[in-house]
Amino acid sequence: MVEIYNMAGHLVRRLNQISVAVFADRMAAEGVELTPVQFAALSAIDARPGIAQAALAGAIAYDQTTLGGVIDRLEQKGFVARQVSSRDRRARVLTVTLAGRDLLARVRPVVRDLQGDILSGLDEDEKAQLLALLKKTTDAGNDKSRAPLTPRGGI
Amino acid sequence: MVEIYNMAGHLVRRLNQISVAVFADRMAAEGVELTPVQFAALSAIDARPGIAQAALAGAIAYDQTTLGGVIDRLEQKGFVARQVSSRDRRARVLTVTLAGRDLLARVRPVVRDLQGDILSGLDEDEKAQLLALLKKTTDAGNDKSRAPLTPRGGI
DNA sequence: TCGATATACTAAGCATGCTGATTATTAGCA
DNA sequence: TGCTAATAATCAGCATGCTTAGTATATCGA
Numbered sequence: 001m002v003e004i005y006n007m008a009g010h011l012v013r014r015l016n017q018i019s020v021a022v023f024a025d026r027m028a029a030e031g032v033e034l035t036p037v038q039f040a041a042l043s044a045i046d047a048r049p050g051i052a053q054a055a056l057a058g059a060i061a062y063d064q065t066t067l068g069g070v071i072d073r074l075e076q077k078g079f080v081a082r083q084v085s086s087r088d089r090r091a092r093v094l095t096v097t098l099a100g101r102d103l104l105a106r107v108r109p110v111v112r113d114l115q116g117d118i119l120s121g122l123d124e125d126e127k128a129q130l131l132a133l134l135k136k137t138t139d140a141g142n143d144k145s146r147a148p149l150t151p152r153g154g155i
Numbered sequence: 156m157v158e159i160y161n162m163a164g165h166l167v168r169r170l171n172q173i174s175v176a177v178f179a180d181r182m183a184a185e186g187v188e189l190t191p192v193q194f195a196a197l198s199a200i201d202a203r204p205g206i207a208q209a210a211l212a213g214a215i216a217y218d219q220t221t222l223g224g225v226i227d228r229l230e231q232k233g234f235v236a237r238q239v240s241s242r243d244r245r246a247r248v249l250t251v252t253l254a255g256r257d258l259l260a261r262v263r264p265v266v267r268d269l270q271g272d273i274l275s276g277l278d279e280d281e282k283a284q285l286l287a288l289l290k291k292t293t294d295a296g297n298d299k300s301r302a303p304l305t306p307r308g309g310i
Numbered sequence: 311t312c313g314a315t316a317t318a319c320t321a322a323g324c325a326t327g328c329t330g331a332t333t334a335t336t337a338g339c340a
Numbered sequence: 341t342g343c344t345a346a347t348a349a350t351c352a353g354c355a356t357g358c359t360t361a362g363t364a365t366a367t368c369g370a
Contacts, residue, residue, distance in 0.1 A: 002199050002214055002306070007266075008273045008282075009174045009191055011289040014216055014304070016171040017327085018296040019164045024328090025299075036164055037356070044157050054318055059157055061169055066357050068320065073355080090318040090365045111162075118163045121295020126288055127163075133277065133285040134166040140276020141173040144180075146358065149169070151157070172357085179358090192326070209348055221327050223350065228325080245335045245348040301328065317366070326356075336347070 019118045026114045032107055033077075037062065037070050039111055042079060042104055045094045052091040058150030061142075079103055174273045181269045187262055188232075192217065192225050194266055197234060197259055200249045207246040213305030216297075234258055 004010040023036045034042075040060045045051060048059065053071060057064040071094065074080040079100035085091035096104065119127045142148045159165040178191045189197075195215045200206060203214070208226060212219040226249065229235040234255035240246040251259065274282045297303045 002202050003263075004195050004198055004215065006286065006290070008270045008286060008289070009178060010195065010215075011286065011293055012167065012171045012174050012273070013191070014293045014300065015289060015296070016167045017216070017300045017302060018293065019167050020327085021299050021301050022296075023164060035355070036168070040159050040165065043159060047157050052318075060159065060165075061172070063357055064319080065321090065359085066355090069355075069357095085318095088318080088366070092319070108158075115163045117299075118167070118296070119292050120299070121292050122288065126291070129284065130288040130292070131161065131163060131166065133281055133288070134163070134170060135161070136281070137274050137276050137285065138166055138169045138173065141170075141177075141273070144176050144272075144275070145169065145172045146176050147172060175357085190325070207348075218327055219349080220329085220351090221325090224325075224327095240348095243336070243348080245333095247349070311370100313368100313370090315366100315368075317364100319362105319364085321360100321362080323359085325358085328355085329353085330351105331353105332349100332351075334348085334350100336345100338343100338345075340341100340343085 015118070022114055022117050023111075026110055026117075027107070030107065030110055032103070034103070034107060037066075038074055038079075039107065041067065041070055041074060042096060042100055043108070045080060046096045046101065046104055049095050050093050052085060052088075052093055054091070056094060057147065061145065061147050061149040063147040066147075074100070170273070177269055177272050178266075181265055181272075182262070185262065185265055187258070189258070189262060192221075193229055193234075194262065196222065196225055196229060197251060197255055198263070200235060201251045201256065201259055204250050205248050207240060207243075207248055209246070211249060212302065216300065216302050216304040218302040221302075229255070 020036060027034050040062070041056065044056055044060045051059065053067060054064055057067045071080060071082060075082050079097055081095045081097055082092050085093045116127070119130060122130065175191060182189050195217070196211065199211055199215045206214065208222060209219055212222045217225070226235060226237060230237050234252055236250045236252055237247050240248045271282070274285060277285060
């Protein structure tokens with residue numbers, strides 16, 4: 001028995017690995033090229049059109065530098081438009097394009113549905129319990145992360 | 156409210172982010188340069204000296220290609236030795252060096268201790284519950300991962 | 311108003327984590 | 341034995357995720 005098997009860090013990493021793989025498989029089955037980060041960004045921009053990159057990073061708990069690259073790719077695929085803000089010329093203001101909205105409408109139900117597959121082997125009560133515990137501990141540990149959630153940052 | 160906030164995928168990714176950050180902070184405090192993957196590999200090689208890379212990948216649930224790079228870096232830092240296997244010239248047989256054993260002895264208690272910090276905001280019962288649920292669902296979803304755990308694969 | 315400070319973004323560099331292809335070697339089978 | 345398939349590792353290439361540093365722009369206080 002390897003000593004890491006019962007460690008929180010190892011189990012969380014593995015579940016994240018499973019989560020990413022389930023997401024990739026479902027997107028491939030839909031014939032869509034979209035990563036979990038890209039979906040999160042697209043969905044959050046759609047919820048707050050005109051949000052700047054820094055605020056978006058805080059809204060979805062992603063590193064700002066990493067997010068820059070993610071937006072590059074979403075822009076290149078034509079799902080997101082990026083403009084210099086008129087109020088703050090440092091900032092880049094983001095909006096979802098028509099193609100992006102179409103994509104979102106299509107994958108949103110798929111993404112919602114796939115969440116259940118991530119937590120396989122658990123009954124509904126256990127899934128709810130796990131989600132509640134994950135929510136509680138991620139809230140408590142938010143500031144330990146290099147990319148904490150700051151839902152009300154900016155616009 | 157952004158729609159991803161209560162999704163399993165998002166919460167798991169965030170907890171993993173917290174886990175990685177806690178690990179990095181503790182290692183930095185120890186003055187040690189060691190990533191979670193590197194610790195996992197070192198620990199597993201120490202548990203099964205002479206293990207080959209492919210078997211190691213299965214033992215700690217890491218992608219084989221990624222693991223190759225991890226071993227490169229551990230070898231370069233002098234913590235792991237890599238030799239062509241005498242029984243199978245395709246395979247690279249791994250052992251922990253003396254320096255690697257010293258490092259392991261030093262960081263092992265730190266790594267064990269930091270596990271509690273990953274799951275902050277939970278009492279002992281909740282931590283045990285969360286660990287049990289994580290274990291149950293990662294076991295059930297093992298095959299969905301691109302790098303499933305195969306603890307008994309090869310020596 | 312000016313100067314220090316803070317903020318938004320980008321760039322470079324490194325480590326993970328994956329896919330697909332390639333090479334070397336081994337194993338299985340007719 | 342000899343052909344085929346499988347396996348171990350590596351390489352190239354791409355996306356995340358982070359650190360440090362740099363540039364442009366805002367903000368705040370003396």
